[in-house]
Structures are given as structure tokens and as C-alpha cells.
Amino acid sequence: MPSYVAFILLSFHGLTxxxxxxxxxxxxxxxxxxxxxxxxxxxxxxxxxYYIAEELRTYMAKLGFRTINEMVGRADMLKVNEKLRTPxxxxxxxxxxxxxxxxxxxxxxxxxxxxxxxxxxxxxDNKFIDEAEPALSKGLPVHxxxxxxxxxxxxxxSLSHRVSKLYGEEGLPKDTIHISMKGxxxxxxxxxxxxxxxxxxxxxxxxxxxxxLSGGRLIVYPPKESPFKAEENIIIGNVCLYGAxxxxxxxxxxxxxxxxxxxxxxxxxxxxxxxxxxxxxxxxRVVVLGVxxxxxxxxxxxxxxxxxxxxxxxxxxxxxxxxELGKVTDPREIAxxxxxxxxxxHYTGSEVADRVLHDFHHLLPLxxxxxxxxxxxxxxxxxxxEKEEKQRLNVVDLxxxxxxxxVDLASEDMQEVxxxxxxxxxxxxxxxxxxxxxxxxxxxxxxxxxxxxKTRGFMKYKRLGExxxxxxxxxxxxxxxxxxxxxxxxxxxxARCMDCGVPFCQSExxxxxxxxxxxxxxxxxKGQWQDALNRLLMTNNFPEFTGRVCPAPCEGxxxxxxxxQPVGIKSIECAIIDKGxxxxxxxxxxxxxxxxxxxxxxxxxxxxxxxADQLNKAGHFVTVYDRNDRMGGLLMYGIPK
Numbered sequence: 001m002p003s004y005v006a007f008i009l010l011s012f013h014g015l016t017x018x019x020x021x022x023x024x025x026x027x028x029x030x031x032x033x034x035x036x037x038x039x040x041x042x043x044x045x046x047x048x049x050y051y052i053a054e055e056l057r058t059y060m061a062k063l064g065f066r067t068i069n070e071m072v073g074r075a076d077m078l079k080v081n082e083k084l085r086t087p088x089x090x091x092x093x094x095x096x097x098x099x100x101x102x103x104x105x106x107x108x109x110x111x112x113x114x115x116x117x118x119x120x121x122x123x124x125d126n127k128f129i130d131e132a133e134p135a136l137s138k139g140l141p142v143h144x145x146x147x148x149x150x151x152x153x154x155x156x157x158s159l160s161h162r163v164s165k166l167y168g169e170e171g172l173p174k175d176t177i178h179i180s181m182k183g184x185x186x187x188x189x190x191x192x193x194x195x196x197x198x199x200x201x202x203x204x205x206x207x208x209x210x211x212x213l214s215g216g217r218l219i220v221y222p223p224k225e226s227p228f229k230a231e232e233n234i235i236i237g238n239v240c241l242y243g244a245x246x247x248x249x250x251x252x253x254x255x256x257x258x259x260x261x262x263x264x265x266x267x268x269x270x271x272x273x274x275x276x277x278x279x280x281x282x283x284x285r286v287v288v289l290g291v292x293x294x295x296x297x298x299x300x301x302x303x304x305x306x307x308x309x310x311x312x313x314x315x316x317x318x319x320x321x322x323x324e325l326g327k328v329t330d331p332r333e334i335a336x337x338x339x340x341x342x343x344x345x346h347y348t349g350s351e352v353a354d355r356v357l358h359d360f361h362h363l364l365p366l367x368x369x370x371x372x373x374x375x376x377x378x379x380x381x382x383x384x385x386e387k388e389e390k391q392r393l394n395v396v397d398l399x400x401x402x403x404x405x406x407v408d409l410a411s412e413d414m415q416e417v418x419x420x421x422x423x424x425x426x427x428x429x430x431x432x433x434x435x436x437x438x439x440x441x442x443x444x445x446x447x448x449x450x451x452x453x454k455t456r457g458f459m460k461y462k463r464l465g466e467x468x469x470x471x472x473x474x475x476x477x478x479x480x481x482x483x484x485x486x487x488x489x490x491x492x493x494x495a496r497c498m499d500c501g502v503p504f505c506q507s508e509x510x511x512x513x514x515x516x517x518x519x520x521x522x523x524x525x526k527g528q529w530q531d532a533l534n535r536l537l538m539t540n541n542f543p544e545f546t547g548r549v550c551p552a553p554c555e556g557x558x559x560x561x562x563x564x565q566p567v568g569i570k571s572i573e574c575a576i577i578d579k580g581x582x583x584x585x586x587x588x589x590x591x592x593x594x595x596x597x598x599x600x601x602x603x604x605x606x607x608x609x610x611x612a613d614q615l616n617k618a619g620h621f622v623t624v625y626d627r628n629d630r631m632g633g634l635l636m637y638g639i640p641k
Contacts, residue, residue: 073110075100117266125158128179136162137179144179150206153186160194171215172196190218207237213244213266220346221252231290231352232270241266260286269344271352276307287340288354297323297370306337306368314368326369335502342516346535454525457495463565464493490524490575493568497521500559510557515539517554517569524572533580541610547574595619605633
């Protein structure tokens with residue numbers, strides 16, 4: 001029945017095209033440009049479908065059917081074309097498959113007999129939308145806690161619709177809406193997640209996690225009380241990050257097959273993946289801190305993948321038709337890779353990421369960079385164009401050809417050409433401000449002064465130092481020797497921290513313990529003090545020491561120090577730990593697991609106490625010995641008061 005098939009296909013095509021308004025022949029559309037492609041009349045289309053329907057009714061009458069519903073499931077009306085049989089299908093019997101269900105189970109329904117209730121009114125997304133009202137209406141930070149099951153599908157999608165509807169493509173600032181979940185999430189967790197929404201799942205998830213991710217952040221890690229190793233177990237299902245355009249995903253565990261397929265802009269870190277990883281990928285960055293399956297990077301035409309190949313078996317699993325394998329050597333690329341791994345450790349508490357960062361310089365040669373040939377060529381061409389443009393802008397034509405030549409440079413008459421006289425500025429003239437700041441009224445100006453500009457803070461704001469208190473007052477008490485900055489001044493100071501491509505403050509020439517300085521500077525600026533404290537304690541055992549007595553080589557390595565006063569990193573660091581003690585966040589953390597081993601530390605100076613703290617975190621019993629009558633070492637006896 002070719003006409004019947006044509007009727008169904010044309011009807012489906014017409015309906016689909018009408019819904020999306022993209023009919024290429026101009027029939028099922030209201031778009032004037034597409035409508036102009038159809039030269040006929042609407043009545044002609046109506047007649048065409050009328051005759052198809054009449055032909056369909058003829059075939060139905062021959063078969064003994066009155067309605068299309070009666071035809072559904074009637075496999076007994078199908079006949080096998082014996083002429084198409086081959087030696088391989090000669091003994092194939094399809095009778096069991098073609099037997100209708102109503103013959104096996106009398107009364108069984110063969111088509112929809114009742115309206116399905118999807119229970120959209122009790123979806124968990126409705127809870128998210130209700131509790132996120134302060135963020136949706138006023139842009140205020142919101143934190144939501146909930147339990148999930150595998151029947152909760154496409155969580156965050158409806159909420160993302162509300163965010164996009166109100167704030168457009170840019171969405172909300174990062175982490176404005178933070179959703180903390182526990183349990184096993186169903187399919188399509190965080191699908192089309194909008195900017196400003198963070199979903200943190202303590203548990204696992206089914207397929208299609210982060211499908212169409214559009215700027216949000218996904219964090220998945222196993223329950224904290226889980227006895228198994230996350231890096232050895234699958235934590236999310238198949239086809240995750242399918243068609244993602246932007247955003248971040250940090251997965252503590254293994255992703256199943258087809259991870260990051262058609263990813264076109266999202267950054268992700270995972271601790272292993274199944275077959276067909278990064279398939280048809282066109283953009284973004286993917287870091288795999290573990291093993292991969294076969295056929296990796298098949299059809300990959302853009303983006304970059306970094307795979308930690310400790311077993312030296314990754315090359316045999318890569319589909320190298322469109323990609324090349326190389327090492328990570330560029331300093332900016334190394335910094336970006338390390339930053340992604342640091343974020344992964346921060347958000348998921350990954351032990352794998354922690355081991356990699358502690359031995360990063362030795363493990364860096366084991367990272368394999370997977371880059372498409374065409375993508376590499378485009379990046380190289382873009383770099384050449386940018387270099388040429390930079391050179392062109394740096395060329396300054398001091399002497400126009402119509403005025404003088406190179407031999408006339410020593411002439412006294414050329415002074416007016418070489419050095420232009422700058423007009424003297426009168427004292428009563430106002431200072432120069434940005435154009436966008438000068439075209440507003442007084443009320444808007446006052447409002448902008450209360451809202452700091454992070455993007456240009458290093459250009460607008462000066463360093464605020466901690467002045468020493470007068471000596472005559474210092475000798476009368478045991479208080480701080482310097483006057484501390486208040487919270488608003490610290491936010492002012494943190495706004496000066498630039499978004500450096502290579503943050504030298506945390507490099508070998510900066511902080512000797514590799515503090516992740518730009519991260520907690522940004523968290524202080526956002527007012528997220530507890531997150532800033534957690535980020536600081538990842539690399540620093542005793543910020544209360546270093547924030548006061550450290551010579552601050554990080555400030556000496558600050559990029560802003562090239563032409564300005566560097567960022568007051570030491571002041572911010574000290575303020576973070578002081579805030580932690582003030583709010584009661586600094587409490588003893590007893591390890592969940594004890595090794596039973598006992599370690600003795602000789603000397604209770606900063607190094608000895610830091611060593612003891614680290615060993616205690618590892619689960620050992622630690623005893624600190626000191627020859628002096630009080631603990632503290634250099635802190636107690638070597639630093640003059």
C-alpha cells in the first residue's frame with residue numbers, strides 16, 4: 001500500500017514542519033520567506049490529501065477495516081514474500097513474532113484506550129522552581145536540597161526554561177541556584193541546564209546526563225559512605241553530555257559508553273569512560289583521568305581531549321582517522337589542564353585528582369592530547385592572524401612620509417613632529433572616567449559605586465594595604481600588629497585579581513605550597529567565604545600562620561605587579577581563616593579511617609605541625625615532640641613580637 005505509507009509520511013512531515021515552522025517547500029509554514037517557495041494554492045494541497053485519504057479508504061475496505069484503530073496491531077494481515085527468501089532465510093519462521101497479541105491474550109488492547117497521566121504536576125522540577133523564586137525574581141543565591149529516584153527524569157530542564165525566559169542566553173551568575181541531590185537520578189539529569197544553575201548529585205545517574213548542557217554546572221560523585229573506589233565503578237550512564245554547548249561537568253567515577261558525543265563547547269572531567277568516547281565531538285575540553293574504551297574520538301572534528309595514559313595502551317584504542325595524538329607542552333594549555341583537575345578535586349573530592357595534582361609534573365608527560373587535524377590547522381591560522389594583527393597595531397608611524405625622512409631624525413626642526421606638545425590640564429578640570437560611567441546620572445553613579453566591577457577591577461581600584469598600628473599602642477596589648485581590612489574592603493581588594501591566563505602567583509615562582517589563589521580570591525569577591533575556606537585548606541594546613549608571617553612571594557609574582565601594586569593576597573588569605581574561626585567552621589576533623597600506624601614528629605614548628613596535620617588526615621596516630629617548654633617552634637621563639 002504505497003499510497004497509505006505516503007499518506008502517513010506526508011502527514012507526519014507536514015505536522016513536524018508546521019510545529020517548527022521550517023517546511024523547506026513552503027507548504028506547512030507561516031514564514032513569509034519559506035511560504036514564497038510554494039507556487040500553488042492551499043486548495044491544491046487539500047485536494048491532494050483528500051484523494052490520498054480516499055485511496056486509503058479503498059484499501060481499508062478491501063481488507064475489511066472501517067477505522068485506522070482497527071488496523072493497529074493486525075500483524076495477521078501481513079504476508080511474507082517468499083520470492084525474497086535467500087539460503088540464509090530459507091528456514092526462518094516469523095509466525096511467532098507476527099502473531100497478534102489479542103490472539104494470545106484475549107481482550108488485550110492493541111492501541112491507546114485511555115489517556116496517559118504523566119503526573120507532571122508532581123515533578124521535582126516544580127519544587128525547584130518554587131524554591132528558586134528569590135533567584136528568578138531578584139537574582140539572589142538559593143540552595144536547594146532534595147532526594148531523587150530513577151523515576152525523576154530531566155531534572156533541572158523546566159527550571160532552566162524559567163531562567164532562560166527571564167534572563168536570556170546569558171542566564172544567571174555562576175552558582176546562583178545550587179541544587180544538592182542524594183540518590184539515583186533518572187535519565188537526562190541536567191538536560192539543557194542553563195547558566196547559573198549547579199546540580200550536585202551524591203549518588204549515581206542513568207543515561208543522557210547533561211544532554212544539551214547550556215552553561216550550567218554538573219557535579220556527580222558517589223555517596224560519601226560508599227566503600228568502593230569511585231574510579232573503578234560506573235557512576236553515570238550512556239551518551240552523557242550529548243550535544244552540550246557550554247558549561248562544566250565533573251564526574252567522580254567512570255562514564256559509560258559514548259561519553260561527550262557531539263559535545264560542542266562544554267568542559268568535563270571524568271575518571272574513565274566506555275567505548276566511543278568523544279564521538280563526533282566538535283568543541284570543548286574533556287579530561288579523562290583513567291582508562292577508556294575502544295574507538296575513542298571517532299568522527300571528532302573539534303575540541304581537545306586529554307587522557308591520562310598510565311598503562312600506555314591508549315593509542316591502540318583511538319580512532320586516528322581524523323585526530324592526532326601528542327603531548328601537552330604549551331604553558332597556557334598546561335595551566336588550563338591543571339585548573340580543570342583542580343576544579344574536579346574541589347567539587348568532587350576526587351582522590352584520583354588529588355594524586356595527580358600532588359605529582360603533576362611527573363605525570364604530565366603521561367597525558368595524551370587528542371586533537372583533530374582540521375581543528376589544529378584552524379587554531380594555528382587563527383594564532384598567525386592574531387600575531388600579525390598585534391604586530392600591525394604595535395607599528396607606530398612617528399614621522400609621516402610627507403613630512404620627513406629617516407635622515408631627518410636628528411634635525412631640530414623635527415621636534416614638533418616627533419614629540420607633540422600635550423596641553424596643560426587645568427586644576428579645576430574633572431578627572432577622566434570611562435565613557436559608560438560618564439553618561440549616567442548621579443543616582444546611577446552612586447549605585448555603580450556600590451557594585452564592584454570584577455572584569456576591570458585591576459584597572460579601576462587601587463591596592464588597600466594593612467597599616468601597622470602605632471608602636472606605643474601595640475606594646476600595651478596582644479592584638480594584631482596591623483589594622484585588618486573589613487569585609488567590604490576585602491571585596492574591593494579581591495576585585496583587583498585578574499583572570500590571568502597563567503596565574504604566576506600559584507606557580508613555582510609564587511606560592512611554595514601551590515595555593516590556588518585566584519580561586520579563593522574569586523570566592524571572596526562573591527561572598528562565598530566557606531567555599532573559599534575549603535579551597536584554601538586544600539593546599540594549606542595552617543593559613544593562620546602563613547596569612548601573618550609569610551613573606552608573600554605570591555604577591556611578588558602577581559601579574560598585576562608589572563605596572564601596578566599587586567593584589568593584597570596575604571590580607572585576603574588571613575581574612576579567610578579568621579572568618580572560619582569566627583563562624584565556627586574550624587573544627588577538629590577526625591579521619592573516618594585509622595591505619596593503626598603511629599608516627600613521631602620531632603619539632604613543633606610550622607613544618608612539624610603541618611606534617612603532623614597531613615599525617616593525621618591520612619589516618620595515622622601522630623605525636624609531636626619539642627625540646628622547648630612550649631609548642632610552636634619558630635612561631636613562638638623565632639619571630640619577634
